[in-house]
Structures are given as structure tokens and as C-alpha cells.
Amino acid sequence: MTTVDVVVVNWNGADVLGDCLRSVVEHESDHSVRVVLVDNDSHDDSLAVAATTAPDAVVVRTGSNLGFAGGVQAGIEASDAEVVVLLNNDATLVAGFVDHAVGRLLDSEATGAVTGRLLLSELRADGVRLINSTGVEITASGNGRDRDWLRPDGDGERPSPDVFGLCGGAVALRRRALDDVGGFDPSLFLYYEDTDLSWRLRLAGWAIRYEHDAVVLHRHAHSTVDGSPLFVRQNARNRLVVATRYAPLPVVARAWSATVVRAVRLRIAAARGRGAGETAAAVSDGLLSAVRSLPHDLSSRRAWNARAVVGAAERRALISR
Structure with a gap:
């Protein structure tokens, strides 16, 4: 037992x-x-x-x-x-x-x-x-x-x-x-x-x-609401943090570039009155928080790269298309 x-x-x-x-x-x-x-x-x-x-x-x-x-x-x-x-x-x-x-x-x-x-x-x-x-x-x-x-x-x-x-x-x-x-x-x-x-x-x-x-x-999303500022910020931030720590470099590059482009587009749309300012602010806040976390996350990446028993090919195979 x-x-x-x-x-x-x-x-x-x-x-x-x-x-x-x-x-x-x-x-x-x-x-x-x-x-x-x-x-x-x-x-x-x-x-x-x-x-x-x-x-x-x-x-x-x-x-x-x-x-x-x-x-x-x-x-x-x-x-x-x-x-x-x-x-x-x-x-x-x-x-x-x-x-x-x-x-x-x-x-x-x-x-x-x-x-x-x-x-x-x-x-x-x-x-x-x-x-x-x-x-x-x-x-x-x-x-x-x-x-x-x-x-x-x-x-x-x-x-x-x-x-x-x-x-x-x-x-x-x-x-x-x-x-x-x-x-x-x-x-x-x-x-x-x-x-x-x-x-x-x-x-x-x-x-x-x-x-x-x-x-x-x-009961899905009982404690938090999909699309809320908290949801948007945490998802934007943590997606970048986790990718930076462990994912293959092409995945890291795509994650960061997509988030930067999204933040810019949302800011422009909000400034023109065509988008939700709260969402734009939440994405930007998440992005800035991920930038501040970069020194720690890059250190984690080096440590896990040194420890990993899975090779680069195996790591790439874990990614879904």
C-alpha cells in the first residue's frame, strides 16, 4: 500500500x-x-x-x-x-x-x-x-x-x-x-x-x-477568468520565462518575437481606440516582467543544459507542431 x-x-x-x-x-x-x-x-x-x-x-x-x-x-x-x-x-x-x-x-x-x-x-x-x-x-x-x-x-x-x-x-x-x-x-x-x-x-x-x-x-476557470488582465499578464510573462529556461533556441526566439509584436500591435490599437487598453497594458507588463527575469532564467537555462540527460534532438521532439 x-x-x-x-x-x-x-x-x-x-x-x-x-x-x-x-x-x-x-x-x-x-x-x-x-x-x-x-x-x-x-x-x-x-x-x-x-x-x-x-x-x-x-x-x-x-x-x-x-x-x-x-x-x-x-x-x-x-x-x-x-x-x-x-x-x-x-x-x-x-x-x-x-x-x-x-x-x-x-x-x-x-x-x-x-x-x-x-x-x-x-x-x-x-x-x-x-x-x-x-x-x-x-x-x-x-x-x-x-x-x-x-x-x-x-x-x-x-x-x-x-x-x-x-x-x-x-x-x-x-x-x-x-x-x-x-x-x-x-x-x-x-x-x-x-x-x-x-x-x-x-x-x-x-x-x-x-x-x-x-x-x-x-469547473473550468472558476478561480480566474480567461482574458482577465491577471490571466493575460501571467500567461504572457510565464510563457517567456519557461521557454527561456528550457526550450530549444528557435522556440525561445519565436516566443519572444511573437510577444513583442503582440504588445506593439495592442498598444497601437489601444492608442487608436480600436482595442482594449487593459489587455495591451497586461501584455506589456508581462513582457517587461519577463525581461526583468532574464538574468535568473538564463542562469537556470545554463544549469539545466549542463544537467540534462536529454539531447538536443530529443528536446526538439518534445515540441508539438
Whole structure:
């Protein structure tokens, strides 16, 4: 029997947290499962909900909002389990998730992470359920994207177990792998934190696999809004940061040039009254923040290039077209 800690990061999520924690507490498994709740200084009834729903949970109170990346890392540091499962506070485990994910993880000592099948909780108007993610891919311009995003679930096409990276909303992580590559980077705050960890796992020689039968239901974008200034800024910044640290140089060049061009075009459009000034400001802010981060990120790149057990050809093969 393997010890498994399910880490849930929460910030003012009282309206969804109960369902999430209940799905873990009631989850049947052959393994020893515990809840680790990380609360990022919520000001709602989240802690009361947790006390009622999961009274035996380990509760980590961060005292401030560390974002998803910092919150997850705080949860990992509070855990001593052999396997750490990450679950969004607006998601619920489907029966069998832990056993399927951990089973795939333990199939090979070389596997560092197993990413699950994340499905949107709300059905489409015609009753079809859509896929949120079956893992993460990296494009030739440095974009991280959810594989199979919005593809109908159960359309007869089963995704390959081979995928570049893990989706942080539904994944089982081997403790030894986390210790080996250093866990999550709190400085990323939101977005691309799972892509960052995936790159480090890959470069260190750990495999990342997809398990089709490990299923989670997710209320997408409950905590943050797609297209909001925070979303735009963090995506613009962290895409550049993560690409600079690990990606092949042509990918880095395309990521930076595309972001610079986008920032300029948005600024011009906003000045002419043809675009949203908030979006233009958010992209520019993200770009400037990535520029300020360059010395650190280039140092990280040199360190990981020196350590990597994956050659240049193998690294290029990880990029999706």
C-alpha cells in the first residue's frame, strides 16, 4: 500500500471546496489517502467548510495568497507521502482515480508523473461532455496548451499515453521525482507552473505518462477568468520565462518575437481606440516582467543544459507542431 496525499490549493473557494474535499474523503482506494488543504489566506468560509467536510485533513495556512504554484509547493512541503496528487479546488475525483493514476505511476521506476483525464463538469447543450485536458503540449512558439482541449469525450479516439507534460489540475507525482528536480517554482504564481515542472522532469530523464482511466471533473476557470488582465499578464510573462529556461533556441526566439509584436500591435490599437487598453497594458507588463527575469532564467537555462540527460534532438521532439 502506497501513501498518497491529495493536495488541494484554495483561495476563497468556499462555494466549490466542499464538493472537492468530499470527493477525496469518500474516494475508495487500495492506497492510504490523506487530504492536504493549502489555504491562501481566504476571507470566506473556506476553512469552516473544510472543518466540516474533511475534519482529518492537514491544513496549511499560508497567511497570504501564494498563487497556485506557491500553494502547491507549500502543500508538497507539508506532505511526507510517497505520491502527491494535485487536485484543483473546483474539481472532483471520479471513482478509481487514485488507483489508476498510482498504478500507472508504479508501473515503472522511471515514471515521475501521471497526468489524468480532466473533463469539464458541465455538459454541452447536446449532452456531450468535453475534455479539458489529457496532458500538456508545447507548441513551436512556446505556448503551453491542454491536449485535446474541448474535444468530445468518448468519441472513440483514445489519446496516446505519451505526452510532453502534466496538467496540474489532475496529476499524481512521485515524491522522489519531485525531490530530484525541486518541485514547483512559487515565482510563477499562476499558469505555466506545471509546464515548468514538466520541462525539468523531462530534462532530468523522468517519464510523464497519461492515464485514460484516471478521471477528474473540473469547473473550468472558476478561480480566474480567461482574458482577465491577471490571466493575460501571467500567461504572457510565464510563457517567456519557461521557454527561456528550457526550450530549444528557435522556440525561445519565436516566443519572444511573437510577444513583442503582440504588445506593439495592442498598444497601437489601444492608442487608436480600436482595442482594449487593459489587455495591451497586461501584455506589456508581462513582457517587461519577463525581461526583468532574464538574468535568473538564463542562469537556470545554463544549469539545466549542463544537467540534462536529454539531447538536443530529443528536446526538439518534445515540441508539438
